[in-house]
Amino acid sequence: MRVLAAMSGGVDSAVAAARAAEAGHDVTGVHLALSPSPASFRAGARGCCTVEDARDARRAADVIGIPFYVWDLAERFAADVVEDFVQEYAAGRTPNPCLRCNEKIKFAAVLDRALALGFDAVCTGHYAQIVDGPAGRELHRAVDPGRDQSYVLGVLDERQVAHAMFPLGGSLKSEVRAEAERRGLAVADKPDSHDICFIADGDTAGFLARRLGDAPGEIVDTAGEVVGTHGGSFGFTVGQRRGLRIGRPAPDGRPRYVLDISPVTNRVVVGAAEELDVHAVRGSRPRWSGPAPDGEIECLAQVRAHGEPVPAVAGVGEDGTLTVRLRTPVRGVAPGQAVVVYDGTRVVGSATIDATSRAATV
Structure with a gap:
């Protein structure tokens, strides 16, 4: 070849x-x-x-x-x-x-x-494997679990997998x-590259601030009480604990985490760790690494590159969105991340997360 x-x-x-x-x-x-x-x-x-x-x-x-x-x-x-x-x-x-x-x-x-x-x-x-399966070439996890990069390859479609070599x-x-x-x-x-390749100094918040400018706003708790201020909601991610610069502790003294980011109101909502638990996600633009599933499937779902896969049920709705119900809740999932669905070690496909829910449906 x-x-x-x-x-x-x-x-x-x-x-x-x-x-x-x-x-x-x-x-x-x-x-x-x-x-x-x-x-x-x-x-x-x-x-x-x-x-x-x-x-x-x-x-x-x-x-x-x-x-x-x-x-x-x-x-x-x-x-x-x-x-x-x-x-x-x-x-x-x-x-x-x-x-x-x-x-x-x-x-x-x-x-x-x-x-x-x-x-x-x-x-x-990339650390991933291409395997000849009954329906064509399949994308699988790498042998080395610590290096596996199948998650970041979960966006490849069937045609791209057919022409890939790892x-x-x-x-x-x-x-x-x-x-x-x-x-x-x-x-x-030579050292491996880490972090985001186009932000060489690792300062993501600074990079975004230079691009988007200052946008001061409020940090509020789940009751809507203002507990702090920020220079731009783009500097936060769901699940973040450090760098919140909240002047006073929570009433119960426990750490607070970012629960939600609203660019419309420019507010960052913070709360307790358990409020980060997600039981279901909905994703748009599904991409299938092989034949699309017919109906709901039992699967493993992974929502971040170095996260643990969890048992789940996935299915495509009439509107074309992918819904994944997580049998084990995952903490700190944010819209914009990808959910990658696996059948064992085989990558079934992926979607960009649009919504999350603490209930079993979204």
Whole structure:
């Protein structure tokens, strides 16, 4: 097969490309330039898409012995990922930019261009597995549970799964680093990227404030009593405890958490931890990694990248929305997050959460 290997400049994508080439595929490496003005160097494990990353990717391609190119997708990334991130926070939601990047950039813009150029598959360093099932290719969890990235790939549809390649899904991270060293790849000890790649300093609230400006408002309790003020509701997420800057404790002395964010009233509602328990979620824009389910299904549901999956019942309504009833409540679920539905280790599909409920229905 002709394979386009997305090479970020890190160890995972380098080893993935090397494995694809060693398996006999005709591999071409490509580095995605996602920043209009990339920094020269990374700040430790923060950020990505620097000039240093591009050079690391090129050196890895040279060692592997494959052609290498840089594709400028900065404008598309800014519109589909960065601007979406800002607008979602402005609307009081909590987005996951990694899912949006996989959906809109790596497996839409890149895959579409790759197929148009005659490639058969896009290869990445994600930790997930593609398995041939009775109804076609299936997306499954990785062998290493600590590295599994199937959640952020849950936005891939059936066509995208059919053209995806994840060579690292059956390996442990320690094995990948050891292999990189054996292959002579200089990125063998390079730190992994963490946090949001386009916010290199890790200050999400500051990034949003620069984009959205000051918007002072009130912090209130569930009875509507004002307990504090804020500089912008976009600086909060449901479930947040730290950084609330509430001048006085709750009457019972217990910590308070963000329960709700209203961009219309610019109010942040806080309350007790148990009020964060969610028993059901409703999601829009369902995306199915294989055939869509027929009727309600028993499943496992996961609502954050590093969260634990819980038993659930999922079904699609007449309006096309996905409703997931959680048999075990999950704490601190926010609109804007994704719910990913699994059948065992197989990814069934995902949806963007629009509403949550403390009852079994939404």
